[in-house]
Amino acid sequence: MSYRASFVLELSTNVFATVMDVLTVLVLFRVSRTVGGFTLHEALLVVGLSSCAFAAADLVVGNIERIKFYVRTGMLDAVLVRPLGALPQLLLMDLPLRKFSRCVFGTGVLAVAAATAGIDWTPARVSLVVVAPLAGVVFFSAIFVVSAAVAFWWIDTGELGNAFTYGGRDFTSYPITVYSGWFRRLFAYGMGFAFVSYYPALALLGRPDPLGLPDWVGYAAPSAAVVAAAAAAAVWRVGIRHYRSTGS
């Protein structure tokens, strides 16, 4: 809290960015009544799940992006001579309060969407609407960690990592039926993004999957999150052993 003016500025730009994400979806529905076979309220549920999960993951784990800087300058040395795990230290280096606003906004969208989408509430669906965003947080966190760990191999990764983090958020903001071909297969199933928002939303709405997967897939979000987290942990462990430091 040493730099107040800059904090206020960043807070407002963050709110603005999140509002824009949702506005994009709303604009889309001005043009057409349905997108990918989904109505506005249904699609809003997908956006809500995605942006709530992404914002929370960004708040908790988003800091990891700094690893690029730490690896390039060799500052990771200082982190490694302290008696704590390297990953928690990097995450706790800074708690970006400005990102908190996005989190609140994302949760708000999810709440409004869940209330207005005409969901037939059963106990399973009530627990799903709580568990799915949490699984999404874990999933996005794993994506953040993997895309940051790439820095251990390629020092200057630039925007490559963002393609998967922010790209993943954008991908999960729409029903996957709007995508097609190999692109959908890779992102939705290969990398598991479909399990963050699309399938949980289908299960909440009680709609069968137009792409033909069975109904229980909607409840697979936690499993997908666990798999992603395990993969991320493995990549991180191998990555940190690849750390080369810098000459000094």
Add this chain to the structure above:
Amino acid sequence: MTVVIEARGLRKEFTVKVKAGRLRRERRVVAAVDGVDLRVERGEMLGYIGPNGAGKSTTLKMLTGILVPSAGEARVCGLVPVPQRTRLARRIGVVFGQRSQLWWDLPLRDSFDLLRHIFRVPAAEHAARLRRCRGLLDLDGFMDTPVRQLSLGQRMRGELTAALLHGPEVLFLDEPTIGLDVVSKQAVRSFLADLGAGGDVTLVLTTHDLADIERLCRRLVVIDHGRVVHDGSIEALHARYGSRRRVVVDLDEPVGEPPEGAVVEADGRRLVFTVDGAVAPVVASLAGLPALRDLTIVEPDIEEVVTRLYLSPGAP
């Protein structure tokens, strides 16, 4: 005596991409550390020196758990550095002269407090160690200044304190006096000498300032191209390279016939003797010289020996 650091065949390779032609890049494997063996006992003060790029820092980074060795094994305080990194971190202190361990925006007072929590040091122990460092390193004047506004000398004194607050058994110092002025260098050296005199803390010090070594270390390990080329006392190094004391005599007027064994300089106004063993007989024989103005005994210069060591090709 207990062995606190043990390394056998320690090796670290880096792949370097070298430009070869307009688009092609060749991968080349470079061994920064090439089979280093080292045994250090508790309470030793070890000077670890070598020319730039010899592998000093890389060795230290493998011993502190930052880098994974490509081959060989190391144990520090009985722990394997990389797999047992967090346990080892509690028992060693690390100071990198070129890299700060402190928090850039925080004053030293807060940094030290944060370290107490990170290392889970009991408050009383922490306070006692901090009091001692504040006294010896004269920190009181800048305890509340953010680290980024400290001078290099002040920051280095802060770094030393930060590395010692958890009471480490081994202290690794990578060029702790780099860039410091004479006064700060002296402060750091006498602090380290004081620390080493206790006999509980083992010091491993890399430096390019050989005065650090002469002041602090009895044992000297010299590495070059990733290999140990000398391991022993400073005296042993002098003996091995035949560096001897010299007696320099200045005269009021040129000498006619130079005495035996003397090299004549400065138009016959200066005589230089190179002496094996005791200097006294030489001095006694010179006392009778007419026009004797001044007489100096020059100790062998470690810089000279080390220069010869660095330049000698194919050292063992």
